[in-house]
Amino acid sequence: MSLDPLLLVLVAATFVVAGLVKGVIGMGMPTVSLALLAATVGLPSAMALLLVPTIVTNVWQALVGGYLRQILRRLWPFLVASVVTVWLGVGILARVDVRWLSGLLGVLLAFYALAGLFNLGLAALVSRGRYAAPVNGALTGLLTGMTGSSVFPGVAYLQSLGLPRDMLIQAMGYCSS
Template identity: 55%
Template sequence: MMYDISGIFIITLTFLVAGTVKGVIGLGLPTISLAILTVIFGLPEGMALLIVPSFLTNLWQALSGGYTSIILRRLYIFLLAAACSVFLGASIFMQVDPSSLSTFLGVLLMVYGLVNLANFSFLLNSRQVIVLAPLAGALNGIFTGMTGSMVVPGVMFLQALGLHRDMLVQAMGMLFTLSTGVLALAMYEGSLLTLELGAMSSLGLVPALVGMALGQRIRKSLSEAVFRRVFFLSNLLIGAYIIVSNQLAY
């Protein structure tokens, strides 16, 4: 589709907001941008539009922190499973009604919001990690290919490892970078990532970076705990809206 001025404005504003969220709490750019773009443009375009800003901002996050070798030694099976299974999810995406997958995206957003609002947490021992790493990675990759959402159950698995904050943030960056890169390849092979969508996605990079810089400034004068609750509540509400709007469309 051709994007008019209003469409370009929406894309720019979406990544400015999503980048600001990421700047404040260190995560949320793919989730927020995907949710908003899906509501406005639909799931297939929303997934394509997040590719460039998500990949490049998370690549920076993945390469900073100084824990790359440690994370790879501990999580290579999880990360490999998450990356490889994106193709399976993408193949399902190309065979299923997008409205059904949009509803599933809404469910994932609600689960992600509820789990974090409830402060639900648990720790895995080393034996459980060995068993669950490939399963959590595979499910995360399948859900990424189906919906573009990269957080369930992958982020919950990473949180359950008891990593300290900096290592957790870098590990999430590595997960999101790999997932986004493979998703881009899968969508391109399925003719879902066109040249125009790639150009529009690239347009979102600058506002995303501006938003991140703005968010880092806001973080100094704002309670991160309060902002995190607003973020997860937003996930919950947007997820519910996507579900309801899809059901009403039938």
């Protein structure tokens, strides 16, 4: 099998850009790289390319920061629901036409970006109710399994909790790991 040098350069450039974003704001490496790679190599290949870098960076992010106990105590229903349903999403990914899931990824990322840009009150939408943690966790797991992105509703839910910045970044590491 021959590797296209231009493709290798595009993949490397994608990871450099995504790594810079993560380094500057503490998040965004999977979202930026997934969007760019899906457009370049397709969603399944993009998800495969992201697996190791995402796990390594997010496990590191989740373990350093000093908030491990507080995060697990506060977010366990969200995290458990997410872990359980991610497998359902992966099952859907294996059975559904990837074009639909690539479109879903685009819609989710565009919705999240527009909600932030126009201050649409997304945090209030995802944080309401007694069952907000498990419902958001289940949706996050399902959509992550299908698209490779935990940005919606996972990140929106975590942002709605009003966590201190460092705790939020560490919690996002758990959400994406």
